[in-house]
Amino acid sequence: MMLVKELNAALERILTDDPRVVLMGEDIADPYGGAFKVTRGLSSVAPERVLTTPVSEGAIVGMAAGLAMSGYRPIVEIMFADFLSLTFDQVMNHITKYPAMYDGKVTCPVIIRSPSGGHRGYGPTHSQSPEKHFLGLPGLTVVAASPYHDPLATLRALLLRDDPVLLVEHKLLYAEALTLAVGGRIGAALAREESSAGRLPSVLISWVPPEVCTVTVVAYGYSALIAARVLEQLAIEEEVFGELVVPAEIAPLDAAPISASLRRTRSLITIEEGTEGWSWGSEIAQRMSVEAFGQLRRPVDILASASSIIPSSREREREVLVTQSDMRQRIRAAAA
Amino acid sequence: MMLVKELNAALERILTDDPRVVLMGEDIADPYGGAFKVTRGLSSVAPERVLTTPVSEGAIVGMAAGLAMSGYRPIVEIMFADFLSLTFDQVMNHITKYPAMYDGKVTCPVIIRSPSGGHRGYGPTHSQSPEKHFLGLPGLTVVAASPYHDPLATLRALLLRDDPVLLVEHKLLYAEALTLAVGGRIGAALAREESSAGRLPSVLISWVPPEVCTVTVVAYGYSALIAARVLEQLAIEEEVFGELVVPAEIAPLDAAPISASLRRTRSLITIEEGTEGWSWGSEIAQRMSVEAFGQLRRPVDILASASSIIPSSREREREVLVTQSDMRQRIRAAAA
Amino acid sequence: MSNPQSEVIRNVSLPSSSRDAVTSRLVAGAPSRLPNPDARLVGIQDEARDHRLYRRMRFIRRFEERLLDLFEEGLLNGTTHACIGQEADCVGVIEHLQPGDHIFSNHRCHGHYLAWTGDALGLLAEIMGKSAGVVGGIGGSQHLCAPGFKSNGILGGTVPAAAGIALGMKLSGGSDVSVAFIGDGTFGEGVLYETLNIASLWKLPLLLVVENNAYAQSTPISANFAGDMRARFDAFGIEAERLDSTDIHAIDEAAQRQIAAVREDRSPRALIIDTYRLCHHSKSDDNRPEAEIAERWLREPLVVHGARLDGPEVERIDHEVEEALGAVVDAARSLP
Amino acid sequence: MSNPQSEVIRNVSLPSSSRDAVTSRLVAGAPSRLPNPDARLVGIQDEARDHRLYRRMRFIRRFEERLLDLFEEGLLNGTTHACIGQEADCVGVIEHLQPGDHIFSNHRCHGHYLAWTGDALGLLAEIMGKSAGVVGGIGGSQHLCAPGFKSNGILGGTVPAAAGIALGMKLSGGSDVSVAFIGDGTFGEGVLYETLNIASLWKLPLLLVVENNAYAQSTPISANFAGDMRARFDAFGIEAERLDSTDIHAIDEAAQRQIAAVREDRSPRALIIDTYRLCHHSKSDDNRPEAEIAERWLREPLVVHGARLDGPEVERIDHEVEEALGAVVDAARSLP
Numbered sequence A, B: 001m002m003l004v005k006e007l008n009a010a011l012e013r014i015l016t017d018d019p020r021v022v023l024m025g026e027d028i029a030d031p032y033g034g035a036f037k038v039t040r041g042l043s044s045v046a047p048e049r050v051l052t053t054p055v056s057e058g059a060i061v062g063m064a065a066g067l068a069m070s071g072y073r074p075i076v077e078i079m080f081a082d083f084l085s086l087t088f089d090q091v092m093n094h095i096t097k098y099p100a101m102y103d104g105k106v107t108c109p110v111i112i113r114s115p116s117g118g119h120r121g122y123g124p125t126h127s128q129s130p131e132k133h134f135l136g137l138p139g140l141t142v143v144a145a146s147p148y149h150d151p152l153a154t155l156r157a158l159l160l161r162d163d164p165v166l167l168v169e170h171k172l173l174y175a176e177a178l179t180l181a182v183g184g185r186i187g188a189a190l191a192r193e194e195s196s197a198g199r200l201p202s203v204l205i206s207w208v209p210p211e212v213c214t215v216t217v218v219a220y221g222y223s224a225l226i227a228a229r230v231l232e233q234l235a236i237e238e239e240v241f242g243e244l245v246v247p248a249e250i251a252p253l254d255a256a257p258i259s260a261s262l263r264r265t266r267s268l269i270t271i272e273e274g275t276e277g278w279s280w281g282s283e284i285a286q287r288m289s290v291e292a293f294g295q296l297r298r299p300v301d302i303l304a305s306a307s308s309i310i311p312s313s314r315e316r317e318r319e320v321l322v323t324q325s326d327m328r329q330r331i332r333a334a335a336a
Numbered sequence C, D: 001m002s003n004p005q006s007e008v009i010r011n012v013s014l015p016s017s018s019r020d021a022v023t024s025r026l027v028a029g030a031p032s033r034l035p036n037p038d039a040r041l042v043g044i045q046d047e048a049r050d051h052r053l054y055r056r057m058r059f060i061r062r063f064e065e066r067l068l069d070l071f072e073e074g075l076l077n078g079t080t081h082a083c084i085g086q087e088a089d090c091v092g093v094i095e096h097l098q099p100g101d102h103i104f105s106n107h108r109c110h111g112h113y114l115a116w117t118g119d120a121l122g123l124l125a126e127i128m129g130k131s132a133g134v135v136g137g138i139g140g141s142q143h144l145c146a147p148g149f150k151s152n153g154i155l156g157g158t159v160p161a162a163a164g165i166a167l168g169m170k171l172s173g174g175s176d177v178s179v180a181f182i183g184d185g186t187f188g189e190g191v192l193y194e195t196l197n198i199a200s201l202w203k204l205p206l207l208l209v210v211e212n213n214a215y216a217q218s219t220p221i222s223a224n225f226a227g228d229m230r231a232r233f234d235a236f237g238i239e240a241e242r243l244d245s246t247d248i249h250a251i252d253e254a255a256q257r258q259i260a261a262v263r264e265d266r267s268p269r270a271l272i273i274d275t276y277r278l279c280h281h282s283k284s285d286d287n288r289p290e291a292e293i294a295e296r297w298l299r300e301p302l303v304v305h306g307a308r309l310d311g312p313e314v315e316r317i318d319h320e321v322e323e324a325l326g327a328v329v330d331a332a333r334s335l336p
C-alpha cells in the first residue's frame, strides 16, 4: 500500500485504540483530509479528537503541550515542514523544557508530524528539509518516515514512550509503497532490523552479504529510498557493494547499527536531502571518526544538498538538491 | 574597557556615522538602556533610530527585514538568546530567503544581536546558547563576540557586507575587558589575527611559538576566554602547550586558520557552551577529519555542555555546563 | 494613473539629508526596471476609465485562466494559487498606488503583481521556471519581486516586513505608502497582531488590504475566525473599512479613500474586502458547495463591471486582451 | 475555601469511559502531593473571611520581601520577579479555583504559586537552588510546577499551553477551569492572539487573568500597547471584565463571577485587573517616577483591605505570618 494510506490507516488505528490520541492541524478534517491527505476520513472516525485548526502553527503546537501534560497524546500535523520554524519556540522553550525543568513531575509527549522535502517544484518556502535545525535539541526525538518502517509500529512505539517527537515525512514518500523486510529480504535485497534497547529499529539492506560490502551508506527518508535504488544498480551493474543503514530515529543518534556495519566496511557515507553544513551527517561522521579512528579506509563523506534556497524551477532545483547521480558517484567513490 | 562599554561605544559610533543604522529591541531606550545596558545612552543620541519595541520578537525581526530591504541597516537586540526561537521563522523563511529567492534583486542585511549563555543561575529559559540551531542555515552568518575581537571593527565589517547576521554575545563577556592583540601579543601570550578573504578575522593565541604547540583548541565567545585561561595555566604549570583559535564568524566556517594550526599540532579539540550533539564542533570536527585524514594524532574531541536543560541551581548548572576543569582535563588529554 | 514600472525606482528612501552620504552603499538593493508592458493589457492611452478598469481585470482573469490551462498541459511545475474572482481587489486598490509605494503580497499574488507591473511575460516565464522569469525561475508562483513589489508564500510573516518598509518610509519622510495584502486565513498568524500593535503605536504608513474570500484553503471562515474582522483592527486603534463587494467601483472608491488617508495621516489603516475565489485554492482542491460557487459566478467582478459597458466594447477589449495574452503565452513558450 | 494541595490530583482527566483503559499509562504525568501548608500563612480554620484574605495577602507580601532580603544577603542566584503590590490579584482570583482546576503562570509567579499551594518552604528552597525545592532547584523562580500549577518565564507561550489544558478539560467533561495569568507586556506576543481565536472558536474553559501593572520591564504601557485592552478580547468574541482596583473585595467578586461563568458556560473569558507593581521589575531595575510609586503605596492591597480590620487584628495576623515565615526561612536556610 502507498505510504500515505499506511500512515492514514495507522493513525486511524491508534485513534481508535487509544482515547488519549488527539489529532490537530490545518485543513486536516474531511472532506479535505489534509494537504497531503494523510488524515483523510479520520475526522469522521473521531470528530471530537480530529481537530482542524486555524492557520496558527505556534498556538496549535503550544496547545498540544497543554494537552500532553494533561495526559493526552496529541499528534499535530504541520502542513509543510517549512512552517516548523513557527513552532520552534514551543519546541525549544516549552515542550522539551517542561519534563526536565519541572524535575520529572510532568511528561510532554507531543508528536509533530510534517511533510518535508523538495523535487516537486514547490519553491523556496515549500520544499525544505529543515529538520537539521531540530537535531541535538535536548529532550527531542526526531524520527523520519521511510519505506522500510511500518508507520503503525512506529506510532505505537512512540505512544509507549514519553519523549516529544518530531516526525518528518518526505512528500515524495507518500506515493511510494511500504516495503518491509520479510523473511530477511526486501525484494531481491537482504534486509534486517537492528534495534538498540528502547530505540526504534534501523533497517539494514544489502544486495550481497554484509561481510562482502565495502561501504556503509547511512540515509533516511526519501534519500534512503533513492540510495537503495542506487545501491542496487551499483551491485548489478558495477559489482560495487554497499550496506544501507536506514534509521527511523535520526536524533538522538542510535550509533550501534552504523558502528556494526562500519566495522565490516571501513568506509562511510551519509546522505540527506537537507542542506550541507551542520547537517545530520556531520554528527554521524564525527562520532564514527572517533569510534573508528585509524580504522577507516577513507574519510567519512557527507552528501547533502547545496547550502542554498531551493529554486522553483525544476531544472535549478535539481542543481541544488542531492540527486540520484550524485549518490551513485559518491557511493562508488566511497566503496573504492 | 569592559566589553559592554566597547559594544555601546561601537553602536554609538556606527549610529552616528551611518544614517542607515536603526536599532530596535525590547527596553533598549534610555534611561533603562537595555536589559544588559548595551544600548544605554543611544536613544538620546538618535531617538528616531533607536526604537524600544513591544515584546514582539517575531515582528521586530520581521520589520527589520522590511527596513533592510529598503536600504536601512537594522540591528535588532533580542533580550535573551533563548528568545531567538521566536524569530526563527523570520530568519529561516524570510530574511535569509529574500536575497536568493528574488534572484539577487534585494539584499536583506539584518543584524540580530543577542546575549547568550549561562553561569548566572537564570534557569532553563534564560541561560541557553541556542545559536547551534542557526548554524548551517543557507545565507546566514553567525558571529560571536569575544574578548579578542573589536566590536567596532566587527560591526563596521558587517556593515560593508550584505549578509544577514546573528551576533551572539555571551552575558559573562559584558563585564570582561576587551583585550586585543597588540604588537603580536595579548598580555603574556603570543597573538595574531588571520583572516580569509572577506571574512572576519580569527585570533590565534599561544603561550609558546605555534610550532611548539601540540594541540589546536578552537573556541568562541566566553568559552574562548576560559580556554585561554586554561591554556595559560597548562603552559605555566604543566608545560602543556596549545594554540587557541578564536573565530569571530562561527558559521559559515572559516576553516583556513584552523587547518593551518592543525597542520602544526595534529590534534584538535573544539569547545563550546552549547549542548552536545549536532553542535558547532561537529561540523569542524568532520571537516578537519576529512582534511587531515591520516595525519591526526588522535580523534578530534568535542567539548560541549550536556544534552540537558540548564538548571537554575548554581550547583546543578555547573554539572551540565562546560567548566574550566572540564576544559583543563580534555585539553591536556588532547595535547598528549 | 500611475505607471510605476516606468519610473526610476526609489527602492531606498533615506532622509534626503543623508541620501548622498550613503548612496554608494545602497545600489546593491536597487532592482532594475521592467520592460514596458503591453497597453492592451494595462490600459490604452486616453481610454475611458471604465474601459481601463475592465481591461485590467480582464487581463488578470485571462492570465490566470491561461495559466491553469498551461498547468493542465503539464508546462508548469509546483503549485499555483489563482485569484479568479478577486480581480477587482487587485485592480481597485493598486490603481491608487504610486511610484515609491510598496506592495507586499502573499501566495495569491499574480493579480497584485500584474496590476502593479503589467509584466505578464515575466510572471508567466517565472511560473514556467524559465530564467527569463521575473526572478529567474527561482521564486516561482509565490515569490515575486519587482520594483515596489514583493511576495512570499509564508503566511503572516510578510506583514511585519511591510511594516518595516513603512517604517523606512516614515524615517525618510515623504508620502509613500506600504500596502500588505492578506487573506482571511492569515488572521490565524500571531505575527499579524504583533505588527498591528507596533504599526499603530509608531504610526506607520501601512495599509492592510484583507481579501476575505471566506476560506483558507479548505477551511471556511466559520471554523477559522472568531469574533468580528473590523474589531480585530479596532482593538489596536486601527481604523478599518469593510465592504462586501466585487464591484470595482465600490472597491476603487474605498481604496482611494483609504490610501489617501494613509498617505496623508502617516498612520495605518485597513481595508477589508469581502470577496470570493471562483477557482480552487491551488490545484484541484475544492470542496466548497457547488451552488455557492455557481451563485458567485453570477456576480463576479467582470460580470458586475462588464454590465456597465456596451456589449461591443466588451468584445473589443476581450479580443485585445486575448491577442496580447496570446502573444505573451507564445513568447513564454518559446523562451529557453 | 478550597485546599487544592490537600486533594488527590486529577492531573489527567480523560473521558471517564476511557480512564480505566489508559490509567496505567498515565502515571508518569501525575505529580505527587504537597505537604500541608502552615495555617498561619494560608488561613486558620473558621476565621473571618476578611481575616483570611488579609492573611493570605500578607503572606505573599512578606514572602516576597523576605526573599528580596535574602537576595541582598547573596543567598539566591539568578533573578527573581516579586509581585509586591499585586497580592490582591493572586489571592482574589485563586480563592475561587478548585482541585481539578489548573493555573498557568508566568515569570511573576510566586504569589500565584503561594496562593494556590501555600508551599512557602518549597518555593523558597527552589529559589535558593536547593534540591528540596518544589522542582528540585532546577526550575528556579520562574519555572514552578505543582499539582494544578505550572509557570514558565517565556512570555506568551504559556497561553496556548493553558488553552491545551482547557481543551483536555473539555474533552474529558466535568467543570474544571484552566486559568492563565499574563501581564500587559505579554500582549506583544502573537501567540496570545492565535490562542484567543482558537479558544473562542472551540469554546474552551479558559480564563485569562491580565495583571495590568502598566509596565513591561522598563517600558510603560503607552509605548507598548495600542488601542483598548478589553477590545483585544472582544475582537475574538471573548467577553472581558476590567477593573481598576487593588481592593481584594472587588477583585474577589469579579473573579468569582468570571470563574463561575467559565465553569458553567465552558467558554473563554478574560478578567483584566489594573494594578501596580510596587517593587522593581526583577532586581534593581526601576526607572519609574518616584512620585508615581509613592502614590501607589497609599492604596496598595494591604492598606486598602487592612483598613477594614481592627488594628490589633492586623497586628496579630502580621505577627502570626511573621512567625510562620520566620520558621520557613530558617528551615530553608538549614536545608542542604
Ligand SMILES: Cc1ncc(C[n+]2csc(CCOP(=O)(O)OP(=O)(O)O)c2C)c(N)n1
Pocket (backbone or CB within 6 Å): A026, A055, A079, A083, A086, C107, C108, C153, C154, C155, C156, C182, C183, C184, C185, C186, C187, C211, C213, C215, C216, C217, C281
Ligand atoms: C505559515 C503558513 N502556514 C500555512 C500555509 C499553507 N497555506 C497556504 S494558503 C493557506 C490558506 C490561506 O488562506 P487566506 O489567508 O484566507 O488566503 P486565500 O488562500 O484565501 O487567498 C494556507 C493555510 C502557509 N503558506 N504558510
Ligand SMILES: Cc1ncc(C[n+]2csc(CCOP(=O)(O)OP(=O)(O)O)c2C)c(N)n1
Pocket (backbone or CB within 6 Å): B026, B055, B079, B083, B086, D107, D108, D153, D154, D155, D156, D182, D183, D184, D185, D186, D187, D213, D215, D216, D217, D281
Ligand atoms: C518571549 C519573552 N520575551 C521577553 C522576555 C523578557 N521579559 C521578562 S518579563 C518582561 C516584561 C513583561 O511584562 P508584563 O507582561 O507586563 O508582566 P510584568 O512583568 O509587568 O508582570 C519581559 C520583556 C521574556 N521573558 N520572554
Ligand SMILES: [Mg+2]
Pocket (backbone or CB within 6 Å): C183, C184, C185, C211, C212, C213, C214, C215, C216, C217
Ligand atoms: Mg481566504
Ligand SMILES: [Mg+2]
Pocket (backbone or CB within 6 Å): D183, D184, D185, D211, D212, D213, D214, D215, D216, D217
Ligand atoms: Mg506589566
